[in-house]
Amino acid sequence: MTDLALSSSLVSASLHADPAFPRFHPRPAQGWINDPNGISYINGRYHVFFQYNPSSARHSHINWGHVSSPDLVRWEEHPVALSPQAGGPDSAGCWTGVVTLDDGVPTACYSGIQDHGGHSQVVIARGSADLVSWEQDGHVAASMPEDPLVTAVRDPFIFWFGGARYAMQGAGLADGRAALLLYSVSDLNSWEYKGIWLTSDHPVAAAHTPAEIWECPQLVEVPSSSGGSSWVMMFSLWLSGDDHEHANGVGHLIGSLTIDPETGLPVFTPTSGGKSDLGRDFYAPQIVQLAYGSAESSAAVAEPAALLWGWANEGPGRDGRRGRAQEEIDDAGWSGVLTHPRVVSVVDGSLVVTPAPEVGAYRGASVATGAAGSVELPGFAEVLVRGGDGAGSGSVELVLGLGADAQVVYSGSLAPGEELRIFIDASLVEVYRSGSVATTLRSYPAPGEEWQLTLPDGATADVWELTLPE
Numbered sequence: 001m002t003d004l005a006l007s008s009s010l011v012s013a014s015l016h017a018d019p020a021f022p023r024f025h026p027r028p029a030q031g032w033i034n035d036p037n038g039i040s041y042i043n044g045r046y047h048v049f050f051q052y053n054p055s056s057a058r059h060s061h062i063n064w065g066h067v068s069s070p071d072l073v074r075w076e077e078h079p080v081a082l083s084p085q086a087g088g089p090d091s092a093g094c095w096t097g098v099v100t101l102d103d104g105v106p107t108a109c110y111s112g113i114q115d116h117g118g119h120s121q122v123v124i125a126r127g128s129a130d131l132v133s134w135e136q137d138g139h140v141a142a143s144m145p146e147d148p149l150v151t152a153v154r155d156p157f158i159f160w161f162g163g164a165r166y167a168m169q170g171a172g173l174a175d176g177r178a179a180l181l182l183y184s185v186s187d188l189n190s191w192e193y194k195g196i197w198l199t200s201d202h203p204v205a206a207a208h209t210p211a212e213i214w215e216c217p218q219l220v221e222v223p224s225s226s227g228g229s230s231w232v233m234m235f236s237l238w239l240s241g242d243d244h245e246h247a248n249g250v251g252h253l254i255g256s257l258t259i260d261p262e263t264g265l266p267v268f269t270p271t272s273g274g275k276s277d278l279g280r281d282f283y284a285p286q287i288v289q290l291a292y293g294s295a296e297s298s299a300a301v302a303e304p305a306a307l308l309w310g311w312a313n314e315g316p317g318r319d320g321r322r323g324r325a326q327e328e329i330d331d332a333g334w335s336g337v338l339t340h341p342r343v344v345s346v347v348d349g350s351l352v353v354t355p356a357p358e359v360g361a362y363r364g365a366s367v368a369t370g371a372a373g374s375v376e377l378p379g380f381a382e383v384l385v386r387g388g389d390g391a392g393s394g395s396v397e398l399v400l401g402l403g404a405d406a407q408v409v410y411s412g413s414l415a416p417g418e419e420l421r422i423f424i425d426a427s428l429v430e431v432y433r434s435g436s437v438a439t440t441l442r443s444y445p446a447p448g449e450e451w452q453l454t455l456p457d458g459a460t461a462d463v464w465e466l467t468l469p470e
Contacts, residue, residue, distance in 0.1 A: 018332040020427035020444045023380060024362050024466050025337050026067050026075040032057050033336040035216060035284035036309040037064055038081075038099035038108055040131075045070050047099065047131050048309060049081055049108075050338060057314075057335040058326075059244070062093035064108070068131070072341055072358035073469055078132050082108060082125055088138040090123050092116045096155040096216055096284070097123075099131070102188045106131045109141065109167070109188070111154045119144045120154050122169070124189060142169075142183060142191040149173050150196070153181060155216045159289070161257055161266045167191055170235065172213035177201055178235070180217055182265065194265055208273030209251035211237035218287045219268070220306040221257075222345050229305075230346040231257045233268060234276055236284050244313055246283045250276040252351055272349055275437065277310065280318040282440035285310035287344060304343040307356060312337050312428055312440050321407055321443050322400075337428050339440055353437045355421065355430070364467030370460045377451035380466040383422040387414045388458020395456060396420060398429065401449040409443040414459055424451060425466065 016029060027033055031054040038049035045068045052065030064082035069075045082094040090112030097110025105126055112123035122142040127134045144153055152172035159166055167183040173196075182197035200206055200214070215236040224230040233255070237248035253270035260267050276285065287308045314335045317323030329335050341356040363382050368375055377383060377398075385396055398410040410431055414420065419434040431439040445451075455461060 018334070019447075020332070021334065022337050022425040022428050024359075024423075024425045024468075025340065025428060026069075026077070027337055028052070028054065028065060028077060028334075030057075030333045031055065031065075032059055032334070033065060033338070034059065034311050034313065035096045036286040036311060036338050037096055037110065038066075039286050039288040039307070039309060040099045040106070041288065041290055042099075042101065042106060042131060043129065045130075046072055046307075046341075048338065049099065050311075051095065052080065054080065057329050057333055062095060064094050064110070066131070071361075072356055073361045081127075081131070081134050082110065082136060085136055085138060088112070088123075088136070089114050089121050089140050090136070090138075092118065094123075095120060096286075098156060098158050098286075099127070100158050100188075107188060108134065109156050109158065111156065112140075119152070122156050122167075122191060139189060141189055142167075142193065145181065145193050147196075149175070150179070150181070152213050154213070157217050157219065158185065159219045162259055166266060168197060168217050168219065170214040170217045171196075172238075173199070176212060178209070178211040178214040178238075180214055180233075184265070198268060198270075202270065204255075204270040204273055205253060208275075209235050209237060209253060211235065211248055211251075212240055213238040216284045216286065218285070219257075220287045220289045220344065222305045224345070225347040226349070230254050231268065232287075232306075232344060232346065232351065233270065234285060234287065244283075244315060246280070249280065250282060250285060250310070252276045254346055254349065254351065274351060276351065276353070277438050277440050279312075279431075279438075279440035281312045281315075281442045282310045282339070282438075283313065285339075304345070304356070306344045308342040308344050308353065310339045310342075310440060312339060312442055314442065321409055321441070323442075324444060339428075339430060339438075340423065342438065347435060350435075351437055352435055353432065355423070355432055359423075361469045362466045364465040367463040367465055369462050371463065372455055372460055375453040375455065375461050375463065377424060377453055377463060378465050379424065379426060379445060379451065381422075381424045381451070382464045382466060383420075383424075383453060384462045385414065385420040385422065385453075385455065386460050387416045387418040387456075388460070389416055394459070396459065397454040398422065398431075399452045399454065400443055400445055402452075405446075405449075407443065409441055410439065412439070414456055416458070422453075423466075
């Protein structure tokens, strides 16, 4: 076991050969990572698994990596949790899935692929009480549905409603629609397929979550500012030929969950939706339901109701930002980072995403208070921008470098009274707008380059260096 806050990620990241390596977003020092998996809060610890290739910075030979924390700040790295088993249903990779408690036993339910290019199946693995050791016996809980319309299935997610346990998987259909498949899961070892639950031709889904396959489906119950709760369904919007470009990004639907009186099954009715992140470098988020309403929880956690992590990948520059070629990624020896944990809620019918309060523990020495105009920022920084109360509305720009080589990494409007909270962690930028969703971006400082923040008239910024808590 390695304490990431003391060695292999957070502190030792400052010694990492690559200055673009993030210091405040825990991940192994080497290798490829992508989708967050199996996020859970069990026995007083947050567990975050992720798709992981420890052997190279390329997307192949996918295992499950594993970190855990008691407080979302101090992280420990654990041994690889799940690995492809020769001759097993996951011989070509242990892909996206969840971790749940099954009669008190930590259990991973994930997409296993036996042959490259083949269909996935839901594979079950049982874990130790501390989730560090796992037994993979190749048990398959659900196979490809016997429905010629369903051509692709992946990424199981489990939820509770009305005292019963259900699961869903993302899917693609032969006619080009994305779909969601529903399962009844009274026995975690054997899932009962209930059919196609929702498709992208639903008018609300067509407007907000267009895709050929709905990947990484999520469904959680979160508080609503109007009182009570709303159900949030989130999809990663896969298109053929994406190759990790994710042009459609991640979308969500907001609605209600009721029981069909005839079938006794849940019915999700979407009423609104939108983008779940406004950046091009965000994909495959996973949300963990903590405690709310009818949701089953492994611990008595009152707030927040749900936490979200997403994946920010490396890659070619987007939207005018400088990127990295595959050769540079290979030389660096690592690829991919997970975002800060994010709190999910619904305010005035719209999704609101904020950084988990715990990440405030990284706030160190003050660099500037009430700064205006153009502000220099450290390479590891937190910034709080406030819009002026008067007529000082306009745009905020975050720029890397000077002169002809300068690149605008982020540009966004700022209305009077509005706030932006910006985190810079080497090559990862997260911008949180009050009352809205986040914007996740990657950008790679060249040697000697500095960050500049330009503010509109009337706006001010408080700036802190990021440091490690003692």
